[in-house]
Every structure is written in structure tokens, then in C-alpha cells.
Amino acid sequence: MDPHSAVGLGGNGVLGVVIPLDENRPDPEASLTDLVALVATGMERVNATILSRTGSSVQMIPEVANHLIASGGKRLRPILTLATADMCAYAGDGAVKLAASVEFMHTATLLHDDVVDESDMRRGSVAARIKWGNEASVLVGDFLLGQAFRMMVEVGSLKALDILSAAATVIAEGEVxxxxxxKNTETTEDEYLAVIRAKTAELFAAACEVGPVIAERPRAEQAACRAYGMNLGIAFQLVDDVLDYGGTSASLGKNVGDDFREGKITLPIVLAFRRGTDAERAFWKRTLEAGDVSDEDLATALTILRGHRALEDTLERARHYGAMARDALGLFPKGPMKQALLQVVDFCIARAH
Amino acid sequence: MDPHSAVGLGGNGVLGVVIPLDENRPDPEASLTDLVALVATGMERVNATILSRTGSSVQMIPEVANHLIASGGKRLRPILTLATADMCAYAGDGAVKLAASVEFMHTATLLHDDVVDESDMRRGSVAARIKWGNEASVLVGDFLLGQAFRMMVEVGSLKALDILSAAATVIAEGEVxxxxxxKNTETTEDEYLAVIRAKTAELFAAACEVGPVIAERPRAEQAACRAYGMNLGIAFQLVDDVLDYGGTSASLGKNVGDDFREGKITLPIVLAFRRGTDAERAFWKRTLEAGDVSDEDLATALTILRGHRALEDTLERARHYGAMARDALGLFPKGPMKQALLQVVDFCIARAH
Incomplete structure (x- = not known):
């Protein structure tokens, strides 16, 4: 029986119970639209803050920073900070600066990541390191990190500072x-999860946790928002892993198969390697570990991944973390902000289709 | 008349006034020994903190961090934090963590600098980026920066957090x-000073300023310690610039002429370029701007620098900032810690001989 049909007549002839619209059931029409609308005023102030805080008398800094910041991205992380603060009835000024801090931390990570990964593209544009050199990417990243901390200090919440500075450490640990x-094809699923928890999900978790923290809500609500962010972040990264093999160049802003060409071990690979034949494992070792990749290898990789349902099952794992994220918000009363945050989970997963 | 002779008979026959030992007069026997002895107990705790805070379950992090941290360096910056806190009669626990934070900020900068400069050597050892790759240098630097902020948060002084996070931003600006x-040989002395103020002296200034800040001393003492650190930092960097052309490989831990080969514009170059002939300027443009450097060029460079007294005069400039550093401490009463801090200025400059 479809739980969305409000009333039904059971097969045994008794009048069916009314089944309420289940907020834990994924919303097939999920989008970011509601959430974006709800935080629009705050995000205008976040964007203005971002713009003013990339300002520097050193010309190259706003150039490099704005290249990346202006090139889009959904600004999901700062949106989450505003949204969780709002859901917790926060009425002060601090959320805007913390949200901008979160986005700066994210941007700094992207700049440093490009140097680490030797990427040529980022968000569909030439990576900053290609345009201005590795030096500028490292240093402007450091500048943004410094500015992020300055803004946090201005907000004055030692607890929020603690959460975000710990996140900065954990993110770096995750990257290391x-x-x-x-290039280790024998990475276990647990090991891979530990990496993405640290390098991706931790910032989502911190972005969501500081909302109830500055609103001075009870510990249980802080933990709930943190858990929501953490599991949303894991789901988000897993869907990204799937998209890297299944998305199109146009929609993704980078080429399909980037992870494959860079020898990145992601969950689809972890699953396919463990489910594979000896010949398939030899293929993964040659391409990912030895870096011996020809033009036809991506097609072969996709065939093997599909043969083992590795992309579908990675998405299934993402749904699992998405469900945990939804449940984490259970103790908050219904309301438009909570509803919009639930939709975000579904939106993140729906990207993979 | 030698002001160190306590009593003299003036030429006009009247008894000369007693001239006290002038604490503003450079001490030719200057060394770090006194200061190191005075902060020894605190530095043991700083070193233990450094060791424990580079700990991570991610094995590569302590490896890389300790490669650099264990390879020496005088730990002048954390020493300055302990010393200024002590001079201000601070009796709490915070100075040790702030001192360790300062050293972590410095180490992070060194790691990122090596990537930016593409250096092969650091403190007489192979640079971390050569041993572990640029990636590790970027990321372990980020980790240490995160840990630095966590320790500051633990100390709980928002004012100290403000000073050190602002310093992190300014340092990155200076590097950019x-x-x-x-490679711009037409850099002016003022432009060069702005760079070294930001990239080197700012951390000295912050390291010294947080001492009186956590001791909750009046603003004037905070400003005095900041000015001491700032001017000491400028003098320190100018002497480094001289050492790069005049030190020996053994004593310096890196090869003489590194700055020259990397095309770095330092004050000796700025002075020699402005004082030079057209032929000499063409030489600097070829070697430093165009990067066309042969083995004999370093000897030529040294000849030109000496011909214009560029190294001596850079050292003279360093003495000027050293004098400002000494005077900055004027309002503090005499005492062994103040005396040791004054000696440090002379020690920094005496390195160049």
C-alpha cells in the first residue's frame, strides 16, 4: 500500500488506518529550492561578507579567491549553518559570519586540494593553480583560513571556535x-569511510553543529544537527563518487572518469575490487596502482563497475546515510526549515540519477 | 668617552657625571644563553606539548611534522611568548599552549613555503616536500595550523585568538x-619592508604581544611587546638576507646564494640595484628576472653587492630596527628577563658577523 494514499480499505474489509505523510520517506521531487528561499536573506549577507573578507590590498588575493568563489558551487555548507541556526530559533548576528567562515574553510580546502591532486579543472573552470600557480593556491588558501578564524573570533563563541578549529584539523587528517x-586497491570500505568522514563529512557536521551551539540549544540538539550534517556529508560524497563515473561532463563541470584517471580509490572501486575476478583485480592494479591507463580503459572500468552493480550499490549506501541524516532531525518539531533540511538529503541523493 | 666607564673627569676639569651602564647600547657578547636558561622550564612543557599535539592516528602526520620540528631551529618564537608573558608576571597555564601554537604556525608556514619556493633543503635537511611530496607538506601544514587554533581555543583568550588569527592572515598576505x-628588481625598499613585516615580523610581533595580553597587562605594555617583536622580526629577516650571501653552507644549513639562485629580491639586491650601473642592472635583470644564472654568476653578484656596500648597509638597517626593538621595552622595569630580551636583539644582529 502506498503510504502517500491517506485512506485505504484493507483487504480484510476493515477501514484502513489513516497513514500520515511520512517525513522519513524520501521525497521524489526533492530540490534545494525551499531551503534556498528560506535562507535567502541571510545568504545575501553571507555573500556580502564573503566578498568583503576576500578584500586585500594584495591584488592577487581577491583575484584568486573570487575566481573560485564566484565560479559557483551551491554554497551548501553555509546554507546549512544558517538553516540549523534558524531551526534553533537563533536571532543574533553570529550565524552569518560563521556561515562565511565555513565557506572560506571549504574554499581553502579546494585550493589546497587542487595542489595535492594536481587538478587542472575545478567547478568547470581552469583550476586556480593552473592560472596563478601552486604558490598562489597554497597561500590564498592560507589567507582564507586565517580570515575564517578571524570571523569566528569576532562571533566570540569559544564552543563554535572549538568545533570549527577541530574540523580544520580533522579535514587535514582526512586528506593525509x-x-x-x-592507489591502494585493497582499501576496505571501513577505511574509505573513515577518509570521507574526515575529509568531507566533518565540515558538513561542523557547519550544522554551530547552528544550535550559537543558539545555545541543549546538547541533544547540537548532537542531532551534528549527526544530520555528518551523515548528509557522507551521502553527498558517495553520490559524488558515483557521479564521477556516471555523470556527464556538461552537468558535472569536470570530465567523467577524473577519479579513475587520477588513480583515486572511491567506494565503487572498493566494491568492484572485492567482488571482482582475478583478471579484474589485475586491471584495477594496473590502472589505479601502477597508473598505466590507456584511452579505452575508462570504458572497461565502467563495464566492470556495472557488472558488479558497484555504482548502484554505492548509491544504496548513500541512501543508508541519507536515512540516518533524516532520522537525526527527528527530535525537532515540524516546521518549514526542518522540512527543507529533509528535502536536501533527498536532493543530494537524487543528483545521482 | 666610553659610556661604560662609570666615572670620568671632563676635559674642563669638573668631575664628570656618573654614566650608568646603558641598556640601549648593544652588547657585544650577546647570546641566547640567558634567555634560554630563564625559560627552560616552560620550554620543556612547550616541547612536550608540541610532541603530543603532532600525534595523530594518521602515521604520516607525526612523521612529517617531527621531521621539521625535530630538525632544530632555535624555537625563538615560542621562547618570546614565554619570555614576554613572564616579564609581565603571568602565572597561568596559557602561555605554554600559546607558545606551542606560535611554533606550529611557524612550522606550517615553513612547510607551505617549501612548496611555494620549490625548495630542496630546509634547516640543513632534505625538505619535507622532497621526502614526502608537496601534498604532504601542504596538508600537514594545514593540520598544524588547525592544531594551533585548537590550542588557542583551549587557552580561551579571545584577544589572543584575535591577534594570532589576524597574524595568520597577514603572514599569508605577505607571502602573496x-x-x-x-623577480621584480625594481622593488623599492619600502615595498620590500612591507613584505617582510607581513611574512616574518608579524609572527614575532604576535608571539610577543600575546604574553602581556594573557597577563592582562595594560594596552601600553601590549603595544610595547608587539613593537619589540615587530622590529626584532624585521632585523632578524634582514640579517637572514645578509647571511644568504655571506654565511657559510655549514653554519647556515643551506647553501650560500639560495636566494640569488631562486631569483629572490631581498634588501641587498634592492640597494645594489638602485646604486648600480646600467651594466649591473642588466646583470640583475638577467639573473634574477630572467632566471638565466650560470655557475660564475654568484661570484659576480657578491662582487657587485660588496662594491655597493649592500650587505653592510642591509646590516646597518637591521641595527636600526634592532635599536627600535630595544627602545620599545623602555617602559618595563629592569630585570633579568628584560635584560635577556635585550640581548636577543644583539644576538640576532651578531649572527651576521
Whole structure:
């Protein structure tokens, strides 16, 4: 029986119970639209803050920073900070600066990542390191990190500072973990999860946790928002992993198969490797570990991944974390902000289709 | 008349006034010994903190961090934090963590600098980026920066957090400024000073300022310690610039002429370029701007620098900032810590001989 049909007559002839619209059921029409509309005023102030805080008398800094910041991105992380603060009835000024801090931390990570990954493209544009050099990417990243901390200090919440500075450490640890695990096809699913928890999900978690923290809500609500962000972040990264093999160049802003060509071990690979034949494992070792990749290898990789349902099952795992994210918000009363945050989970996963 | 002779008979026959030992007069026997002894107990705790805070379950992080941290360096910056806190009669626990934070900020800068400069050597050892790759240098630097902020948060002084996070931003700005000015032989002395104020002296200034800040001393003492650190930092960098052309490989831990080969514009170059003939300017443009450097060019460079007294006069400029650093401490009463801090200025300059 479709739980969306409000009333039904059971097969045994008794009048069916009314089944309420289940907020834990994924919304097939999920989009970011509601959430974006709800935080629009705050995000205008976040964007103005971002613009003013990339300002520097050193000309190259706003150039490089704005190249990346202006090139889009949904600004999901700062949106989450505003949204969780609002859901917790926060009425002060601090959320805007914390949201801008979160976006700066994210941008700094992207700049440093490009140097680490030797990427040529980012968000559909030439990567900053190609245009201005590795030096500028490292240093402007450092500048943005410094500005992020300055804004947090201005907000004055030591607890929020603690959360975000700890996140900065954990993110770097996650990146180093990824580096150490790089090109190791025998990475386990648990090891991979530890990496993406640290390098991606931790910032989502921190972005969501500081909302109830500055609103001075009870610990349980802080933990709930943190868990929502953490699981949303994991789901988000897993869907990204799928998109890297299944999206189109146009919609993704980068080429399909980037992870494959860079020898990145992501969950689809972890699953396919463990489910594969000896010949398939030899293929993954040659291409990902030895870096011996020809033009036809991507097609072969996709065939193997599909043969083992590795992309579908990665998405299934993402749904699992998405469900955890939805449940984490259970203790908050219904309201438009909560509803919009639930939709975001579904939106993140629906990207993969 | 030698002001160190306590009593003299003036030429006009009247008894000369007693001239006290002038604390503003450079001490030719200057060394770090006194200061190191005075902060020894605190530095043991700083070193233990540094060791424990580079700990991570991600093995590569302590490896890379300790490669650099264990390879020496005088730890002048954390020493300055302990010393200024002590001079201001601070009795709490915070100075140790702030001192460790300062050293982590410095180490992070060194790691990122090596990537920016593409250096092969650092403190007489192979640079971390050569041993572990640029990726590790970028990311372990980020990790240390995150840990630095976590320790500051633990200390709980928003004012100290403000000073050190602002310093992080200014340092990055200074590095970008240097990048933008790189290979420009027409850099003015003022432009060069702006760069080293930001990239080197700001951290000295912040390291010294947080001492009186956590001791909750009046603004004038905070400003005095900041000015001491700022001017000491400028003098320190100018002496480094001289050492790069005049030190020996053994004593310096890096090869003489590194700055020259990397096309770095430092004050000796700025002075020699402005004082030079057209032929000499063409030489600097060829070697530093165009990067066309042969093995004999370093000897030529040294001859030109000496011909214009560029190294001596850079050292003279360093003495000027050293004198400002000494005077900045004027309002503090005499005492062994103040005396040791004055000696440090002379020690920094005496390195150049």
C-alpha cells in the first residue's frame, strides 16, 4: 500500500488506518529550492561578507579567491549553518559570519586540494593553480583560513571556535589519510569511510553543529544537527563518487572518469575490487596502482563497475546515510526549515540519477 | 668617552657625571644563553606539548611534522611568548599552549613555503616536500595550523585568538605580496619592508604581544611587546638576507646564494640595484628576472653587492630596527628577563658577523 494514499480499505474489509505523510520517506521531487528561499536573506549577507573578507590590498588575493568563489558551487555548507541556526530559533548576528567562515574553510580546502591532486579543472573552470600557480593556491588558501578564524573570533563563541578549529584539523587528517591510502586497491570500505568522514563529512557536521551551539540549544540538539550534517556529508560524497563515473561532463563541470584517471580509490572501486575476478583485480592494479591507463580503459572500468552493480550499490549506501541524516532531525518539531533540511538529503541523493 | 666607564673627569676639569651602564647600547657578547636558561622550564612543557599535539592516528602526520620540528631551529618564537608573558608576571597555564601554537604556525608556514619556493633543503635537511611530496607538506601544514587554533581555543583568550588569527592572515598576505613582487628588481625598499613585516615580523610581533595580553597587562605594555617583536622580526629577516650571501653552507644549513639562485629580491639586491650601473642592472635583470644564472654568476653578484656596500648597509638597517626593538621595552622595569630580551636583539644582529 502506498503510504502517500491517506485512506485505504484493507483487504480484510476493515477501514484502513489513516497513514500520515511520512517525513522519513524520501521525497521524489526533492530540490534545494525551499531551503534556498528560506535562507535567502541571510545568504545575501553571507555573500556580502564573503566578498568583503576576500578584500586585500594584495591584488592577487581577491583575484584568486573570487575566481573560485564566484565560479559557483551551491554554497551548501553555509546554507546549512544558517538553516540549523534558524531551526534553533537563533536571532543574533553570529550565524552569518560563521556561515562565511565555513565557506572560506571549504574554499581553502579546494585550493589546497587542487595542489595535492594536481587538478587542472575545478567547478568547470581552469583550476586556480593552473592560472596563478601552486604558490598562489597554497597561500590564498592560507589567507582564507586565517580570515575564517578571524570571523569566528569576532562571533566570540569559544564552543563554535572549538568545533570549527577541530574540523580544520580533522579535514587535514582526512586528506593525509587519503594520500596514504592512495592507489591502494585493497582499501576496505571501513577505511574509505573513515577518509570521507574526515575529509568531507566533518565540515558538513561542523557547519550544522554551530547552528544550535550559537543558539545555545541543549546538547541533544547540537548532537542531532551534528549527526544530520555528518551523515548528509557522507551521502553527498558517495553520490559524488558515483557521479564521477556516471555523470556527464556538461552537468558535472569536470570530465567523467577524473577519479579513475587520477588513480583515486572511491567506494565503487572498493566494491568492484572485492567482488571482482582475478583478471579484474589485475586491471584495477594496473590502472589505479601502477597508473598505466590507456584511452579505452575508462570504458572497461565502467563495464566492470556495472557488472558488479558497484555504482548502484554505492548509491544504496548513500541512501543508508541519507536515512540516518533524516532520522537525526527527528527530535525537532515540524516546521518549514526542518522540512527543507529533509528535502536536501533527498536532493543530494537524487543528483545521482 | 666610553659610556661604560662609570666615572670620568671632563676635559674642563669638573668631575664628570656618573654614566650608568646603558641598556640601549648593544652588547657585544650577546647570546641566547640567558634567555634560554630563564625559560627552560616552560620550554620543556612547550616541547612536550608540541610532541603530543603532532600525534595523530594518521602515521604520516607525526612523521612529517617531527621531521621539521625535530630538525632544530632555535624555537625563538615560542621562547618570546614565554619570555614576554613572564616579564609581565603571568602565572597561568596559557602561555605554554600559546607558545606551542606560535611554533606550529611557524612550522606550517615553513612547510607551505617549501612548496611555494620549490625548495630542496630546509634547516640543513632534505625538505619535507622532497621526502614526502608537496601534498604532504601542504596538508600537514594545514593540520598544524588547525592544531594551533585548537590550542588557542583551549587557552580561551579571545584577544589572543584575535591577534594570532589576524597574524595568520597577514603572514599569508605577505607571502602573496612576495610572490607578486618576485623577480621584480625594481622593488623599492619600502615595498620590500612591507613584505617582510607581513611574512616574518608579524609572527614575532604576535608571539610577543600575546604574553602581556594573557597577563592582562595594560594596552601600553601590549603595544610595547608587539613593537619589540615587530622590529626584532624585521632585523632578524634582514640579517637572514645578509647571511644568504655571506654565511657559510655549514653554519647556515643551506647553501650560500639560495636566494640569488631562486631569483629572490631581498634588501641587498634592492640597494645594489638602485646604486648600480646600467651594466649591473642588466646583470640583475638577467639573473634574477630572467632566471638565466650560470655557475660564475654568484661570484659576480657578491662582487657587485660588496662594491655597493649592500650587505653592510642591509646590516646597518637591521641595527636600526634592532635599536627600535630595544627602545620599545623602555617602559618595563629592569630585570633579568628584560635584560635577556635585550640581548636577543644583539644576538640576532651578531649572527651576521
Amino acid at each position: 589519510m587519503q594520500l596514504a591510502a592512495a | 605580496m612576495q610572490l607578486a613582487a618576485a
